Amino acid sequence: MNQAQAQFEDEKTRLRQRAFEQRGAIARADWADMAKDAAAHFLEGVPIATGKVVALYWPIRDEIDCKPLLTALVDSGQPVCLPVVLGDGEPLELRLWEEGQPLYPSGFGTLAPAETAPVVEPDIVVIPLLGFDKLGTRLGYGKGYYDRTLARLSKKTLLVGYAFSGQELDFIPRETHDMPLDILVTETGIRKFPVA
Incomplete structure (x- = not known):
């Protein structure tokens, strides 16, 4: 690793520490309401054609809870998949979660569909x-x-960040492999970003 790369990694480490602190400072008493508000903003403002597959996640630590959104999408018949960690250095495997199917622990405190799920x-x-x-x-x-x-992935996907509004940082350096968000959803609303 050259000096410029080392400085970049040091800056990212500092930003992660600050981001953990900011997210940890969000009042837990407000989390449930914030999660419901974020889900409502997503459902009102993110275009989803019938039958299109939405990849969600099972929240861990103090991430904003996307279960209200997950429930709303599944209840509406929208196909939803969840990520499975296969190992360090590997991409995630995205498995379809069909209504009524159980979820299983899949590492890092997350839950995911069974190995037999598509x-x-x-x-x-x-x-x-x-x-x-x-x-x-x-x-x-x-x-x-x-x-x-x-x-x-073999096709362009709409990349939607899901977070508390209090997780905003002034500036995050970006490397060539870092894919920017198309849309950000928080409890306060939706932001759309131009294609980089």
Whole structure:
């Protein structure tokens, strides 16, 4: 790793620490209402054609809870898939979750459909994040799971960040492999970003 890359990684580490602190400062008493508001904004403002597959996630730690959105989509008959971690350095496997099917622990405190569930390519990817900026750059946990997953998809997907508004950072440096968000959904509304 050269000096410029080392400085870049140091800056990302500092930003992740700040993002964890900001997210951790959001009042837990407000989480449930914020999650419901974010789901309502998503359903009102993100275009989803009938039958298009939406990739969601099972929230961990103090991520905004996307279960209200997950429930609303499944109840409406919209196909939903959830990610499965296959191993370090691997892309995520996105498995279709069909109504009534159980979910199983799949690492990092997440739940996912069974191994027998169909593997699909989503049309919309709702992605958790640590932080975001006004340019639609997202800050993840640094493991690269979503970067690898998005890079291997055979079609362009709509990339939707899902977060608390309090997770905004002033600026996040972006590398060439970092895919910016198309849309950001928080409890306060929706932001759309121009294609980079």
